[in-house]
Amino acid sequence: MDSNAKAFSHVYQKVCPLGYTFGSYITRSIATTKNFTMIWDDINNIEKYTKQMDDVHTVYHLAASADISKSFHEPTMDLENNVMGTSAVLELMRKQDIKNLIFASSSSVYGETLTTPTPESAENIKPISLYGASKLANEAFINSYCHLYGMKAWMFRFANVVGRYMHRGVIFDFNTKLHKNPKQLLILGDGKQEKSFFDVDDCIEGMVYISSLHKIKESDVFNLGNKNTITVKQLADVVCDELHVKPKYIYSGGDRGWPGDTPYTILSIEKAFDIGWEPQYNCEESIRRTVRYLNNGKET
Amino acid sequence: MDSNAKAFSHVYQKVCPLGYTFGSYITRSIATTKNFTMIWDDINNIEKYTKQMDDVHTVYHLAASADISKSFHEPTMDLENNVMGTSAVLELMRKQDIKNLIFASSSSVYGETLTTPTPESAENIKPISLYGASKLANEAFINSYCHLYGMKAWMFRFANVVGRYMHRGVIFDFNTKLHKNPKQLLILGDGKQEKSFFDVDDCIEGMVYISSLHKIKESDVFNLGNKNTITVKQLADVVCDELHVKPKYIYSGGDRGWPGDTPYTILSIEKAFDIGWEPQYNCEESIRRTVRYLNNGKET
Numbered sequence: 001m002d003s004n005a006k007a008f009s010h011v012y013q014k015v016c017p018l019g020y021t022f023g024s025y026i027t028r029s030i031a032t033t034k035n036f037t038m039i040w041d042d043i044n045n046i047e048k049y050t051k052q053m054d055d056v057h058t059v060y061h062l063a064a065s066a067d068i069s070k071s072f073h074e075p076t077m078d079l080e081n082n083v084m085g086t087s088a089v090l091e092l093m094r095k096q097d098i099k100n101l102i103f104a105s106s107s108s109v110y111g112e113t114l115t116t117p118t119p120e121s122a123e124n125i126k127p128i129s130l131y132g133a134s135k136l137a138n139e140a141f142i143n144s145y146c147h148l149y150g151m152k153a154w155m156f157r158f159a160n161v162v163g164r165y166m167h168r169g170v171i172f173d174f175n176t177k178l179h180k181n182p183k184q185l186l187i188l189g190d191g192k193q194e195k196s197f198f199d200v201d202d203c204i205e206g207m208v209y210i211s212s213l214h215k216i217k218e219s220d221v222f223n224l225g226n227k228n229t230i231t232v233k234q235l236a237d238v239v240c241d242e243l244h245v246k247p248k249y250i251y252s253g254g255d256r257g258w259p260g261d262t263p264y265t266i267l268s269i270e271k272a273f274d275i276g277w278e279p280q281y282n283c284e285e286s287i288r289r290t291v292r293y294l295n296n297g298k299e300t
Numbered sequence: 301m302d303s304n305a306k307a308f309s310h311v312y313q314k315v316c317p318l319g320y321t322f323g324s325y326i327t328r329s330i331a332t333t334k335n336f337t338m339i340w341d342d343i344n345n346i347e348k349y350t351k352q353m354d355d356v357h358t359v360y361h362l363a364a365s366a367d368i369s370k371s372f373h374e375p376t377m378d379l380e381n382n383v384m385g386t387s388a389v390l391e392l393m394r395k396q397d398i399k400n401l402i403f404a405s406s407s408s409v410y411g412e413t414l415t416t417p418t419p420e421s422a423e424n425i426k427p428i429s430l431y432g433a434s435k436l437a438n439e440a441f442i443n444s445y446c447h448l449y450g451m452k453a454w455m456f457r458f459a460n461v462v463g464r465y466m467h468r469g470v471i472f473d474f475n476t477k478l479h480k481n482p483k484q485l486l487i488l489g490d491g492k493q494e495k496s497f498f499d500v501d502d503c504i505e506g507m508v509y510i511s512s513l514h515k516i517k518e519s520d521v522f523n524l525g526n527k528n529t530i531t532v533k534q535l536a537d538v539v540c541d542e543l544h545v546k547p548k549y550i551y552s553g554g555d556r557g558w559p560g561d562t563p564y565t566i567l568s569i570e571k572a573f574d575i576g577w578e579p580q581y582n583c584e585e586s587i588r589r590t591v592r593y594l595n596n597g598k599e600t
Contacts, residue, residue: 072448075394079387083437087379094375111443121423126519127440128447137383137437140427143411147428148372148559219426259448 043085046092053092058100060207061089064134067168068108069258071130082134083141090145101146101153102211105139107196107225107267108132109157117268120157120221129260139221146218153218154211156203159225159267162290163200164299170232170257171197171290174239182245188257191233191249194264198226199286202279209277222275223267230283232257238284242291343385346392353392358400360507361389367468368408368429369558375430382434383441390445401446401453402511405439407496407525407567408432409457417568420457420521429560439521446518453518454511456503459525459567462590463500464599470532470557471497471590474539482545488557491533491549494564498526499586502579509577522575523567530583532557538584542591 041048043063065071065081086103093101110118111128127133135157142153166172177185206224214220230238233249240246256263269278281289289299341348343363365371365381386403393401410418411428427433435457442453466472477485506524514520530538533549540546556563569578581589589599 075391075445075448076387079383079441083379083383087376091375109440111447123421123423125425126443128444130441130444130448133437133440133444136440137433140409140433140436140440141379141430143426144428144430144433144560145375147411148375148430260444 043081044088046085046088050092050096053096053098056096056098058102058211059089059093059098060102061086062104064104064131066106066131068129068131068260072259075130078130078134082131083137086138087141090141093151094145094149099151100211101142101151102207103138103142103153103155104207105155105157105221106132106135107157107159107223107265108262109136109139110262110265112262116264117266118223119268120223120271128262131260139219143219151218152216153220154207154214154216155219155221156207156210157221157223157267158203159196159198159223159265161200161203162197162286163203164293165200166290166294170235171239171287172294174236175243175291175294178239178243178245178247181247182243183247184250185236185240185247186250186252187232187236188252189232189254189261189263190251191231191236192255192263193232193257193261194229194266195232195262196225196227196229196266197235197283197286198224198279199281199289202281202286205280206272206277210272210275214275222272223269224272224277224279225267225269226279226281226283226286227269228283229264229266230287235287238287239291242288243295343381344388346385346388350392350396353396353398356396356398358402358511359389359393359398360402361386362404364404364431364434366406366431368431368560371430372559378430378434382431383437386438387441390441393451394445394449399451400511401442401451402507403438403442403453403455404507405455405457405521406432406435407457407459407523407565408562409436409439410562410565412562416564417566418523419568420523420571428562431560439519443519451518452516453520454507454514454516455519455521456507456510457521457523457567458503459496459498459523459565461500461503462497462586463503464590464593465500466590466594470535471539471587472594474536475543475591475594478539478543478545478547481547482543483547484550485536485540485547486550486552487532487536488552489532489554489561489563490551491531491536492563493532493556493561494529494566495532496525496527496529496566497535497583497586498524498579499581499589502581502586505580506572506577510572510575514575522572523569524572524577524579525567525569526579526581526583526586527569528583529564529566530587535587538587539591542588543595 071077108129109127109132111126113122115122127136139155145151146153293299371377408429409427409432411426413422415422427436439455445451446453593599
């Protein structure tokens with residue numbers, strides 16, 4: 001990132017009908033380490049902040065609702081937060097003549113693609129969750145804005161980002177459950193779902209490194225994740241090991257944790273790797289760092 | 301199509317700020333030939349028609365704003381009409397437990413793909429118009445709904461559909477201009493843009509034939525168009541020939557007609573062809589039929 005760049009990040013989505021907020025731990029991690037202005041508001045209200053955007057030339061847009069199991073019961077949630085929210089960001093950028101966008105997309109755009117490890121150019125991309133659909137919709141609109149209004153966008157399809165400030169997701173969930181009852185752990189699905197987790201520090205580094213070094217025409221998309229995967233059962237083992245507990249595992253059954261869950265996800269990260277980025281922490285290390293942060297307030 | 305199927309089609313988008321309505325000539329063509337209920341309303345109001353949907357099991361959703369040059373100046377138009385409108389259709393289908401959707405997508409989802417003729421499985425699909433972005437967003441959400449709520453969707457990426465009831469587009473535009481001034485014709489771009497046009501009757505036949513014959517799992521997408529292309533200059537020649545005029549051509553210049561225009565579009569229609577569909581009219585015949593309809597009220 002240009003050292004003169006002032007990045008503007010919207011971090012919290014609106015308070016949802018069920019009464020809780022979505023937070024971006026990625027943004028919170030950036031905010032603690034860089035010179036960011038932190039504004040907590042619904043992203044659909046971004047127009048209120050037109051003045052703050054006056055001398056901005058790069059927007060990091062990381063705000064989204066990302067609860068796949070919740071949106072199954074509230075199917076318009078991702079449209080309202082993610083698609084309309086991103087449209088609000090793009091409109092403000094267009095009106096303010098801000099040319100550069102760093103965007104957090106997701107590996108969930110790929111759905112159940114048959115090409116694994118999955119490259120950015122995978123054929124027949126078909127999201128199976130509303131979250132994945134909203135992110136693919138975002139990418140499509142961002143690309144059009146770049147083409148039509150002379151903007152540039154670096155879009156990143158993340159594997160499962162874990163680490164500092166996590167407040168939901170499978171590691172958070174296991175950790176909470178094991179504190180309540182260290183003798184038994186309910187695992188959603190059959191425990192064989194296989195995914196790639198990577199650390200929030202690697203995620204931030206990847207976005208900043210690639211967007212600063214890699215010239216693009218209009219927009220481009222990059223996978224960010226780890227080269228290895230871990231099953232949900234193995235993940236449970238790691239969390240238990242960190243907590244020094246040995247519970248009995250109970251499986252809810254089925255090959256996926258919830259509707260819209262993708263049982264097997266492994267991204268090809270060759271494109272980012274060729275530019276010079278690679279993750280510092282592997283899957284297991286990323287998970288251990290997360291558990292340590294959740295319990296000690298730091299990763300070590 | 302199952303002969304018992306009652307198809308419900310929403311045909312007109314809301315009256316837009318500039319004061320005109322968008323109409324689907326495809327739907328109007330269906331409505332004159334099949335046993336359809338015609339309701340003219342904003343698709344975002346579809347919930348008002350819940351009762352009419354009681355015994356429906358297949359929805360033909362063809363409603364959209366499709367004016368690429370207009371949306372360049374009103375960038376949220378396609379989000380509001382097409383993305384939110386389609387969400388309203390999907391929500392009503394989900395609540396009413398309607399399982400089958402026939403959806404009009406567009407070749408504009410492909411943007412400037414390098415693979416030509418372009419198959420459905422083309423890599424790196426990046427729309428360059430907001431209309432194309434909205435259609436790709438639609439496909440993504442439709443696929444997710446099919447996966448999550450047990451629906452099935454046949455989605456069709458159309459080349460340029462022409463014919464009965466056209467009230468905009470290049471043929472309509474040339475015809476109108478030549479009636480005003482048969483001695484001179486302004487052609488947007490350099491006239492070398494090359495596209496594929498196909499007749500609305502072939503379009504309807506394709507949707508009905510493929511969705512009735514071809515079993516799918518969740519959702520699938522099919523290109524519909526012609527095997528051949530025609531340049532905009534050649535198209536002007538055909539319109540002039542039909543009108544028996546020989547104007548001087550004036551070119552506005554540049555390699556595309558308007559921002560978001562794709563200079564070269566040719567779809568691979570092999571997938572539909574393999575199922576047994578093929579268009580009855582080639583590019584030139586489709587254009588001639590349109591001009592005849594515009595001037596005589598019938599295609600011959």
